[in-house]
Amino acid sequence: MAASDNNNDVVTDFFPYYRLYKDGRVERFYELAGIHEVPPSLEDPATGVSSKDVSISAHVSARLYLPKNTAPNQKLPVLVYYHGGGLVLGSAFFKTEHCYLNYLVSESNCIAISVNYRLAPEHDIPTIYQDCWDALQWVASHSVSDTINKDPWIENHGDFNRVFVGGDSAGGNIVYNMIMRAGREKLIGDVKLLGAILAFPYLMIPSIENYDKGLSYKLWNTICPLSERGNDSPMVNPVSKKCPSLSTLGCSRLFVCTGEKDELVPGEVATKFAEAVKKSGWKGEIESILFEGEGHCFQCENPQAEKSKDLIKRIVSFIQRD
Numbered sequence: 001m002a003a004s005d006n007n008n009d010v011v012t013d014f015f016p017y018y019r020l021y022k023d024g025r026v027e028r029f030y031e032l033a034g035i036h037e038v039p040p041s042l043e044d045p046a047t048g049v050s051s052k053d054v055s056i057s058a059h060v061s062a063r064l065y066l067p068k069n070t071a072p073n074q075k076l077p078v079l080v081y082y083h084g085g086g087l088v089l090g091s092a093f094f095k096t097e098h099c100y101l102n103y104l105v106s107e108s109n110c111i112a113i114s115v116n117y118r119l120a121p122e123h124d125i126p127t128i129y130q131d132c133w134d135a136l137q138w139v140a141s142h143s144v145s146d147t148i149n150k151d152p153w154i155e156n157h158g159d160f161n162r163v164f165v166g167g168d169s170a171g172g173n174i175v176y177n178m179i180m181r182a183g184r185e186k187l188i189g190d191v192k193l194l195g196a197i198l199a200f201p202y203l204m205i206p207s208i209e210n211y212d213k214g215l216s217y218k219l220w221n222t223i224c225p226l227s228e229r230g231n232d233s234p235m236v237n238p239v240s241k242k243c244p245s246l247s248t249l250g251c252s253r254l255f256v257c258t259g260e261k262d263e264l265v266p267g268e269v270a271t272k273f274a275e276a277v278k279k280s281g282w283k284g285e286i287e288s289i290l291f292e293g294e295g296h297c298f299q300c301e302n303p304q305a306e307k308s309k310d311l312i313k314r315i316v317s318f319i320q321r322d
Contacts, residue, residue: 084200
C-alpha cells in the first residue's frame with residue numbers, strides 16, 4: 001500500500017464534527033452545516049455596532065466590538081468572550097458568533113473581545129487554555145501605561161474595574177478554567193474580574209444521571225490528555241477531588257445558565273455547579289437559571305426569539321449592574 005494511502009487512514013472519526021487522519025490532517029464539516037465566516041463591519045446594519053479583527057499573538061486573534069454612539073473616552077464594561085464548539089470546532093469569525101456578539105454588545109453597551117483560540121485535536125487542551133489566558137492578559141495589559149501592543153478601542157473605552165469573562169458551551173468551560181486560574185495568578189495591572197458568564201458550560205458532574213453516556217463525555221475522553229480521562233479531571237469536573245477549592249474562584253459574581261432540553265450539557269449542571277460553589281464558601285454572588293423547554297445555546301442561534309431576549313436581558317443586567 002502506498003504511503004499516501006496510509007495517510008488517508010482515519011484515526012478518529014467524530015462525524016459530523018471532525019475527522020482526524022493518520023497524517024495529522026483534521027477535516028471539519030462546516031460546509032455541510034452551512035457554517036461560514038463573515039468579515040467585521042464598520043457599522044452593523046441591524047445594531048450599529050462596529051467590529052474589527054486584531055492579532056494578539058502569533059497564534060491568537062480576536063474580533064473586537066464597540067457599541068454605536070460611543071463617545072470619545074467613554075468608559076464601558078469589558079467582556080472577554082470565548083466561543084463554543086466542544087474545543088474542536090468554532091471560530092470568533094463565524095456568522096452565528098458575529099451576529100450574537102453584535103446583538104449582545106448593542107444591548108449591554110459594553111466593549112467585547114471575542115477570542116479566536118486554537119482547537120483540538122491539532123492542539124492539546126492546556127494549549128487552548130493558555131491561548132485564552134494570553135488573550136485575557138492582553139486585554140488586562142491595556143490597564144498599564146507601558147504596554148506596546150495596545151488597541152485604541154480597549155485603551156480608550158475599557159473600564160478595568162468592570163471586566164467580565166463569558167462563553168457558551170466549550171466557551172463556558174474555558175471561562176471556568178480562566179476564573180480558577182485568576183484565583184491563583186494575578187492579571188497584568190492587578191486587574192480583577194468582576195464577573196463570569198457560563199452559558200451552557202461544557203462541564204461534567206458525576207452526580208448527574210447518565211452524564212457519562214452522552215457525546216460530551218465521549219468527546220472529552222477523545223481529546224483530553226491521557227492523565228485527564230474519565231470523570232475526575234479538574235479541567236471539566238468542578239467537584240473533582242483533584243480540583244482546587246471553588247472558594248478560590250477569581251471573580252466577584254457568577255452567572256450560570258442551562259437549558260432543560262439540552263442534549264449536550266444536562267440542565268442540572270447549572271444547579272449542581274451553583275450548589276458546589278456555595279458549599280465551598282466562595283464569597284461572591286451567583287445567579288443560576290434553568291430555561292424550561294430550551295436546548296443548547298439557543299440564544300446564539302436566534303437572538304431575536306422571545307426566550308433568547310429573556311436570557312440576553314438577564315446577561316445585560318448582570319453586566320450593567322453596579
